[in-house]
Amino acid sequence: MKQDKCRIIPPGFRNINRNRTNRISIAMNTQSIFLKLFVGGAFFTIILCSARGDEELEPEKKILSRHKRPPTYARNEKDDSKWSGIIRDGIDAARKYFGNYGPVYVYILGHEDKTLNSKDFHRKLVDAYCRHHCGDSRKELQSCKTGPGAELVKKALSGRGDAYLSFVGDTDPPIAELVFINPHEFRDPYLYTRGIHEYTHVYQRSFPVTPTWMVEGGAEFFAAYLGQKHGWEKLSDAMKEFMKNVHRVKDPELGIEDMEDVDKVSPAVKKYYRHLAYDAGAWAFAFMIHKSKRRSIADTRKVLYPLVAKHGWEQALVEFAQVKDKRTFYRAFRDFLKTPLEAQLKMLETLED
Template sequence: MKNLQIVIILTSMLSTGCVGNNKNIHNETKNKPIIFVAEGLNNDGSLVKNYKRGLDYAIDYFGNYGPYYVYLMGPSNKQNILDIYLSRAKTRATPIPSSSRRKQIEEFLKRPNVTSEIEAVLEGKEEGGLTWSESPVRVYEDVTTNATERENNPIENTWGALHEYHHVFQIAHCDSYEKRTSDKNLNSWMTEGGATYSSAKFMENLNLVDFRKYMLELLKNGGNISQIGINDFLLSGKEWNLDNETYWEKDYFPQVYYMLGAWATAYLIHVEGAKEITVLKNWYFDVPRIGKSAAFEKHMGLSLNKFYCKFDSFIRQPTEDLMNIFKDKKQKLD
């Protein structure tokens, strides 16, 4: 019952209105992340401990953006899950005259995607990911419908926390409601590729994975993202462009947005010579002010179009030549 008590305490705190109107979403917040855990999970404290290992590192690097709510759920008694979703609905309620707080809460809980998600939790299905609410109150949520796997795999638990929080930072510095092709929003390769690169690099900084080995795995076998690596994908002859946003509807979006995106991020740092903190963090600050194209060229030293051409030629080189960009480490490629 320990986890249920945690949820009750958090529900009481949230219902008092601790979430303010964050008109300027580009600024950091004083609100600390809050983690909801379903009953039956985290009995030894390891689930939250290993999640926070990644979350704390990411916040220290990117800054504290939010409010940020983490939902680690799984098959539990139905009332416990409904209580968590009620608390979630309360955090999303906004102070607008056209709709009462009570009505907003009721409408959220009746949304088809929300009722479907609750069913997934109760049935033990693995779904979820990062989501966020609309203005005037922006909240970010990392939702895991079945956190049993996270609890059983401390490495992936920490890794996932790092990846999702990079998205929080990215979304805070763009207009996420515009099309991804808009100059006000970010392309999928920028968000997913950037977070894939950063989370792997940070995992190495935490002495949990070998970053260079991971980048090699993305080329050869897809790593922890896909069963098809970049090399086999390129040999398949499928046409692709990093800035094409239609691949979410196809089966090779992991190869383009996540894996090639991660290597595109590596290219900017290890070939073009941009500082790691510039590529992972600093250039985003200018996106809301001057747009992604101008911000990219200002910080990376080349236009997006020129970058796309150069990267396309670069990534088609033999694996050994690609791995040579990581000159600071010596390791056999087999």
């Protein structure tokens, strides 16, 4: 079935489908674009325009790839605060570790100084945003600007902070958008690690799909691990906080096995999305490395994800963690969660760079 209008896609770690023969470029330079806009908010709405022909590759099967150009930044040129630099530092730390993948567009929106806000700022962002998502169709652009585009500004002005990746799969090549809203609302050094977390998703989207717990848990693990490497955070402290949240799950029957696909879980499970995917997921990612042959964190890049590309995530997990099947891994991880925190932290010490 084909669509002829834009529609709203829920926020989060998302796929965005578009059908356009030629991608409309926004006036951006290689290193940075400066949009004069003050916006912020808890959630973005993402726009889906037009339809895909049935013969085209499904967006969820598309992946990012090695890319020569660094991320393109969209931010307010009049904002001289430290926040955009912190975000860039985190992203660059992850790029140095994983490599440069893309194309990537980074949007940094929202400021402490509300005088940076104006209708002109809003107009420029909405125009660029809608052209990026809806092409140059006059009807679709107008629908976007008065609908989802206007809603974007309204939500942004709510003043809440947020950060996420959006995957745009119907372009050729597909692109990733990293969105940081009101970064001054994030505590320091948390903002450093958010750049790492979101760029880790870029790397992950360069391989076939993996379970939600591995996606978010892996991003949280690397945010803490690389954060420690750069002096922004201690891995052990971050993992302690994660474990506290793991133990806040009231249903003892729930585990990471229930968070393989967050879009398919019941509301009763989804309310523990943070606890199971991010917090337990980070520990499961570390436990998986602990179970591997060399206990090397770098082997996730050298061995695990190449196995995902070759065999899919389930077989990759089995081979990398040296287990009979995924159920065996899940049972072993459940047993691990029952051990004292001191023993759990000792496990982290067995991991090699």
